[in-house]
Amino acid sequence: MTTSGSGSGHGGGTVCGVEEIDRRIVTLLAADGRMSFTDLAKETGLSVSAVHQRVRRLEKRGVLRGYAALIDYDEIGLPLTAFVSIKPIDPAAADDAPDRLRHLTAIESCHSVAGDESYILKVRVASPSALEDLLNQIRASANVSTRTTVVLSTPYDYRPPAIAP
């Protein structure tokens, strides 16, 4: 029983890559990556197994790319965050900078951007001198110049996308 009575078969407006109810699952998990399948089922009006099946499919399709704990970097000895914009020294250089920098684990993210510079990196380090070391490694590894913007504080971060209606 359970009075779910949703019944709707397969319909739903697939306004973008993902169907309505899938979008809801994705946004719920974005807000709480450990939400149980039971709660997900309650929120969506589907059965637990139906939700489970959808989550697996979303993971397989790459819509759900993984799960992460959000951590306080101060507490794990990496209290200094910075954005590092990079520009190739040789403008003709093949742009494999991301691959050449991947080994530097202090780099949390790498975005290719429009504008004066080629990439924006977000980095996490222990101290100003660790940042200096890192910048030298970045310049040496990718033959680039760097421009660094130090983060003073982070009012908010990793906010999930707005919940689907």
Added chain:
Amino acid sequence: MTTSGSGSGHGGGTVCGVEEIDRRIVTLLAADGRMSFTDLAKETGLSVSAVHQRVRRLEKRGVLRGYAALIDYDEIGLPLTAFVSIKPIDPAAADDAPDRLRHLTAIESCHSVAGDESYILKVRVASPSALEDLLNQIRASANVSTRTTVVLSTPYDYRPPAIAP
């Protein structure tokens, strides 16, 4: 039996805010936010209940701030990412910009930064015209000027911190 034989009572080098084994738990969860307590126990050599106890303590202390699913924004209809640097129009303005912008759910993060501008925002929108709308809302809500850098592609993002040894 299980040959664990750790035995060490309370020792361990607390090189920063968090103890050695706690750091390991945190970095493991940062890399896989849904890792089970059973697996965490295997990786750390602790029992399941000991790990559970530590995770709860880390959550309470705020070292583990939450959990999130990593999602493909293209697939949920938000394919356009940008960095928006903002600067107050009135340099004497009280800096409550983060609070004044919090209601804009397209803003994923807000960092206070050193340098020419005051804050760097990361935003996710559906289209260039949605970006235009958002920028107008940002300017109106916080009385700031904006400088926008559009993200073309993201070679990598949300990489976890290097695993503790």
Added chain:
DNA sequence: GGTGAAAAGTTTCGGCG
């Protein structure tokens, strides 16, 4: 998509080092 039972997971508890 749904169901129900088996397998695996999590949480709590009393006792040990």
Added chain:
DNA sequence: CGCCGAAACTTTTCACC
């Protein structure tokens, strides 16, 4: 004080409708 091991409970998986 923190860790262990086992019981009680919940979640997740699997075969079938």
